[in-house]
Every structure is written in structure tokens, then in C-alpha cells.
Amino acid sequence: MPEALAGTSVDTSLRLRASWARCEHLEVPPDEVPPVFSGAVDVDPVFVESGRTVLADLRSTLAGEPVGVMLTDATGLVLQRFLDDAAMHRSLDRVHLAPGFSYAEAHAGTNGLALALADRAPSIVRGPEHYVESLREYTCAAAPVIDPRTGDIAGTVNLTTWSRSSSGLLLALATTAARSTSALMLARTGGTAALGPSRTTTGAAAAPRGQVYRVVPARAAGPADPCTSRLWRTAVEQVERALLAGRVVALAGEAGAGKTALVASARRRAELRGTLLAARTPGPEEVSSWMAAWTPVLHEDGACIVVSGTSALPAWAVDELAALLAAARRSDGSPQPFVLTEHDAPSLPEALAALVDVVVEVPPLRDRPDDVVPLAEHFARAYRHRDVAITPAAAQVLRAAAWPGGATQLRQVVQAASARTDVVDVRHLPADLASRTRRTLTRLEALERDEIVKALAVPGTTVAQAAERLGISRATVYRRISSYGIDVPRA
Structure with a gap:
């Protein structure tokens, strides 16, 4: 372990020592990085294009500086590299820090991008903190890019420069670029994050971290x-x-x-x-x-x-x-x-x-429709401390819903409904539970779908009556039911 670790923070030292121990266990060559070339890979184009856009802007900011700006995938494979300085260009080529080559910890030892992937956190590795000797003339700072649709790591943004001239802003720049890439991915996919990092339209949010x-x-009466x-x-x-x-x-x-x-x-x-x-x-x-x-x-x-x-x-x-x-x-x-x-x-x-x-x-709950209504009644009883009825029409909608957030989402939906009534009907449920469309609706389409579901949810309402109440033709309502995948509740 390098003596340089004595001057690092406790947290950084702990992470670096753990990385070095893994490298020794993996028998990573300590003298130089072997050329592990992967060639063509299957990478999310939204991530690549978003990263290219952000890194191109960062490159212009660092014009004339000996800093390599790189995008890698979630395995540590270098996808793109932006670099103006000729000496740095030649030097990074010699250590295979170039597109198509892997810088995963198992191949290149302790380095900035490998540590960012291993610890899922922004990381900087300076000079002698690198496990492989040929990398000790560099400082590498990297930050993971989080895919806003899944919450998984899509890859990293990595900045590499000479160890003798490294800037304290290097890690901040990498972190900002990674966040910008994630934000651009979200914008290019319609601005809707999936379960995990965000919230679904039915109110199912990711569980808090660190519980x-x-x-x-x-121990109450009845089945536990x-x-x-x-x-x-x-x-x-x-x-x-x-x-x-x-x-x-x-x-x-x-x-x-x-x-x-x-x-x-x-x-x-x-x-x-x-x-x-x-x-x-x-x-x-x-x-x-x-x-x-x-x-x-x-x-x-x-x-x-x-x-x-x-x-x-x-x-x-x-x-x-x-x-x-x-x-x-x-x-x-x-x-x-x-x-x-x-x-x-x-x-x-x-x-x-x-x-x-x-x-x-x-x-998953969607594969257990027989459990949905008993579970909903259990959640409502626990929330209200007394029995809450669920109408047959509401039960039909609950059983047919996809429940991407599982029982957690069901509990949130039932609690919100039972807070307003002792008899939960379709009109007390989120409108999109009755919709099975697989495409992402625009905000206007979602509003239209919600109004149609609310109109149809009124007990005893026919499609013709719902159309009249909405001020549109019956044919239009039928087209929207088909387009939005609305399950018309049956009383």
C-alpha cells in the first residue's frame, strides 16, 4: 500500500485500501495495464448520445488543458475520449486508456473510474494511490452516471490529467458532468423516471434509502x-x-x-x-x-x-x-x-x-391477482383500524392493475382511498390503474384519460352517458378507451 494514503481522509483511505486488497486477490499485474480490448459493445444509445453532448461541452471548457475527458459503460469499458493535448494523447494511448479498452478494477487495478463503479460514488485516485505502477503519473477523477429510468449505473464520466498538475476541481467537474448526463437522459426519454429514482403516476415512490x-x-384476530x-x-x-x-x-x-x-x-x-x-x-x-x-x-x-x-x-x-x-x-x-x-x-x-x-x-403482485384484494383489505384495516369495504368494480380494477411498485404501491393507493371513504369504489382509485397502455402518454393525453375514467367510474354510468357528461361523442370515447387501454369497470 502506498505511503501516500497516510495523508488522505479516513473514508478515502478505507476505500483505497479495500480496492488494493481486491486487486491483490484478483492478481492484477502491478506493473502495467494489460490491453483488454472489447471492440463493439451493446450500449444504451440514449446514454451514449447524452454523454457525448455533455462531454463535448466540457471539452470546450477545458480547451488547451492536458485533461482527457472520457465516457465509460457500467463495466469500465471506455466508450469515448475527448482530448486536445498531444502529449497526453500519446501517453494515454500507451497505457490503453482509450476507446474499446477496459479499465475495470480486475484489469487496471485501483483507478478513478473503477473505484467510482465499485463504490457507486464520485472518486479520485491520485498518483501513487493507483495500484498499477504505470498509472502513477496520472490523477483520475470519475463519477457514476445514474440511469434515471432504472436507478442503475449507466456508466461513468472520467477525467484524467498529470498527477503533477492535477486540479482540485477535477472531481467536481466529473460529478457535475455525470449529473448533467443523467438529467439529459431523463429529458430525452420524455422526462419520466421509472420506479426507483422517482415516482409513478399512481403514487408509488421508491422506498427511502437507509431504513x-x-x-x-x-397478533390481531384473523390470519396474520x-x-x-x-x-x-x-x-x-x-x-x-x-x-x-x-x-x-x-x-x-x-x-x-x-x-x-x-x-x-x-x-x-x-x-x-x-x-x-x-x-x-x-x-x-x-x-x-x-x-x-x-x-x-x-x-x-x-x-x-x-x-x-x-x-x-x-x-x-x-x-x-x-x-x-x-x-x-x-x-x-x-x-x-x-x-x-x-x-x-x-x-x-x-x-x-x-x-x-x-x-x-x-x-410479483401482478402474477398473484388472488392476493390483491385480501391484501388491499388488510392495508385498509391497518390504516383505518376498522374494516373498509371494496366494491366489486374497484376489486376488478385492483386485480387487473399491473402494480409495477408491487405491494408497496398497493398499500399507498389503498391508504389514499380509504382515507376518504369507508367504501372504496373505482372513483376513489388513481385513474391510471384502469389503463393498460404501454406507451408513454403526453400530459394532455393523461388528463383526458383521467377524465374519461372518472366519468365511467360513476356507478351505473354508460359510455353514452359518460360521453354526454364529457361533451364529446360516444365514438370518441370508444376510440379513447381503446387507445388508452382503459378497462371499463363492471358494476
């Missing part, structure tokens, strides 16, 4: 778990068997599918006692305090920890978390049980995936 909470089993579909019960039984056998479980499923609720149901069936604690990963800057908030529970007998979203953790935090979980023991010396959840199993970081014994797929 830590205890799950208390329901309202879900009875075959798909759900099969998943519950799989987790129950794994927990009874003391095996580590990974749950794979969409956001809002009810992964923590499934663990609670499995533990209840297995009659397991003790704390069930759910911990959702925070942003990179809050990881240390997040871990400190819940890891003491690892020493409680009978406790079970559910850790969600570990693919968003910095690489150093993944290693530390894996070590903590692997070492956790009950008072009798047996392993402390824990569960990891992700949207899909391959997204689990390697160090954590190595601890997993069983992977269970959690079915």
Missing part, C-alpha cells in the same frame, strides 16, 4: 398473512424450510414484492422467536453509521436480519458486511441467521453471494 426497522408479527395464492405460499414454505435448517437465504424479486413480509410469514409458520430486523442500504456516505445502527442485533439470540439492496453498497462495505454476517454467532456458537434480498440473484455482490445457500424467487 432500519423491526418487524413485529401481527392475508396472501393465500399458490405462488406466494410456495415461496413462504421454501423460506420456512431453509430457516429451520439454518441455511442462508437470498430472496430475488421486484421492489415492493413483499420480500420482508415473506420472511416474517415464514418465521411465523416455523414458530421462530426473536427479533426480525430489516435493514435497507443507504447512500455511500452513510454506510458506516447505517451498519453501526443495526449490527449489534447480530448478537441477539433468535434474531434474524434481512438486508436489502446490497448491490448499491460500495465495494469496501460489501466486504465488511460479508465478514460481519459470516462471523455472527448465537450464544451457543451456532451461526446467526440472515436473509439477503435483491431484485435478481445475479445482482448480489460476489462476497455476499458466496454466503448464500438457497435462492428463492418472490413472485
Whole structure:
């Protein structure tokens, strides 16, 4: 490890040391970067074009400066490079920091763009902090570009210059360019972010980052778990068997599918006692305090920890978390049980995936229509502390909805509806629940769709009556029903 790390901040030093340790484990050549050329790749054109536009502007800002401005994909492959300085151009070519070559940590060791990808955070690596000796004449600053449609990393913006002349503004420039690229991607895709970074039109928002909470089993009269579909019960039984056998479980499923609720149901069936604690990963800057908030529970007998979203953790935090979980023991010396959840199993970081014994797929709510209405009634009862009725027409709309936000979205919809009435009907539900169109509607189209749904939702209303109320022809209403994919509720 270079002596230069002694002068860095504690957080930066920790990240760099963890990266160096990974490089040693991966047996990265310490003397020079091998030419790992990938050639043609399949990359999102919206990301590439947005990045090219932003980087071209940044290049003009840095005209005459010996700074290479680069765009990479999410694997560390260099896609584009803007550079005016001839000496820097030749130098970067010699170390293969050029389009078509990979600068992933496994190939090029500790460097700015690799660290930004590994830790999902803006990163700067100066001179001797590089793992590979041939890179120590450079300073590299990079920031991840977040795809606003998915919340995943699309790639990075990387700035590289001589270590002897590096500017303190380098990292700020990279971070600003990465954010500008993400914003331009959002604008070019219609200004609508997908579930995760934003909010759906039905009000389903991404769950807050960095949550830590205890799950208390329901003890009220009636079934503790309202879900009875075959798909759900099969998943519950799989987790129950794994927990009874003391095996580590990974749950794979969409956001809002009810992964923590499934663990609670499995533990209840297995009659397991003790704390069930759910911990959702925070942003990179809050990881240390997040871990400190819940890891003491690892020493409680009978406790079970559910850790969600570990693919968003910095690489150093993944290693530390894996070590903590692997070492956790009950008072009798047996392993402390824990569960990891992700949207899909391959997204689990390697160090954590190595601890997993069983992977269970959690079915999305849209594949379990029989669970929707019982679950909606359960959410309404919990919110109002008394039974709330759901009309047959509203139940039809709820069962037919796509629920991209899963049970989380259903809970938000039901709470908003039951706050206004003791009998939830179609008119109390978001209009777009009754729409199945796959295309993105303009704001005007969405408003028109909402008004048609509201008119049709009035009990006993025919299409002709809705058309008259809206002041348009019946034929127009039928065309809009077809165009917007509206499910006309049946009383």
C-alpha cells in the first residue's frame, strides 16, 4: 500500500485500501495495464448520445488543458475520449486508456473510474494511490452516471490529467458532468423516471434509502398473512424450510414484492422467536453509521436480519458486511441467521453471494391477482383500524392493475382511498390503474384519460352517458378507451 494514503481522509483511505486488497486477490499485474480490448459493445444509445453532448461541452471548457475527458459503460469499458493535448494523447494511448479498452478494477487495478463503479460514488485516485505502477503519473477523477429510468449505473464520466498538475476541481467537474448526463437522459426519454429514482403516476415512490426497522408479527384476530395464492405460499414454505435448517437465504424479486413480509410469514409458520430486523442500504456516505445502527442485533439470540439492496453498497462495505454476517454467532456458537434480498440473484455482490445457500424467487403482485384484494383489505384495516369495504368494480380494477411498485404501491393507493371513504369504489382509485397502455402518454393525453375514467367510474354510468357528461361523442370515447387501454369497470 502506498505511503501516500497516510495523508488522505479516513473514508478515502478505507476505500483505497479495500480496492488494493481486491486487486491483490484478483492478481492484477502491478506493473502495467494489460490491453483488454472489447471492440463493439451493446450500449444504451440514449446514454451514449447524452454523454457525448455533455462531454463535448466540457471539452470546450477545458480547451488547451492536458485533461482527457472520457465516457465509460457500467463495466469500465471506455466508450469515448475527448482530448486536445498531444502529449497526453500519446501517453494515454500507451497505457490503453482509450476507446474499446477496459479499465475495470480486475484489469487496471485501483483507478478513478473503477473505484467510482465499485463504490457507486464520485472518486479520485491520485498518483501513487493507483495500484498499477504505470498509472502513477496520472490523477483520475470519475463519477457514476445514474440511469434515471432504472436507478442503475449507466456508466461513468472520467477525467484524467498529470498527477503533477492535477486540479482540485477535477472531481467536481466529473460529478457535475455525470449529473448533467443523467438529467439529459431523463429529458430525452420524455422526462419520466421509472420506479426507483422517482415516482409513478399512481403514487408509488421508491422506498427511502437507509431504513432500519423491526418487524413485529401481527397478533390481531384473523390470519396474520392475508396472501393465500399458490405462488406466494410456495415461496413462504421454501423460506420456512431453509430457516429451520439454518441455511442462508437470498430472496430475488421486484421492489415492493413483499420480500420482508415473506420472511416474517415464514418465521411465523416455523414458530421462530426473536427479533426480525430489516435493514435497507443507504447512500455511500452513510454506510458506516447505517451498519453501526443495526449490527449489534447480530448478537441477539433468535434474531434474524434481512438486508436489502446490497448491490448499491460500495465495494469496501460489501466486504465488511460479508465478514460481519459470516462471523455472527448465537450464544451457543451456532451461526446467526440472515436473509439477503435483491431484485435478481445475479445482482448480489460476489462476497455476499458466496454466503448464500438457497435462492428463492418472490413472485410479483401482478402474477398473484388472488392476493390483491385480501391484501388491499388488510392495508385498509391497518390504516383505518376498522374494516373498509371494496366494491366489486374497484376489486376488478385492483386485480387487473399491473402494480409495477408491487405491494408497496398497493398499500399507498389503498391508504389514499380509504382515507376518504369507508367504501372504496373505482372513483376513489388513481385513474391510471384502469389503463393498460404501454406507451408513454403526453400530459394532455393523461388528463383526458383521467377524465374519461372518472366519468365511467360513476356507478351505473354508460359510455353514452359518460360521453354526454364529457361533451364529446360516444365514438370518441370508444376510440379513447381503446387507445388508452382503459378497462371499463363492471358494476
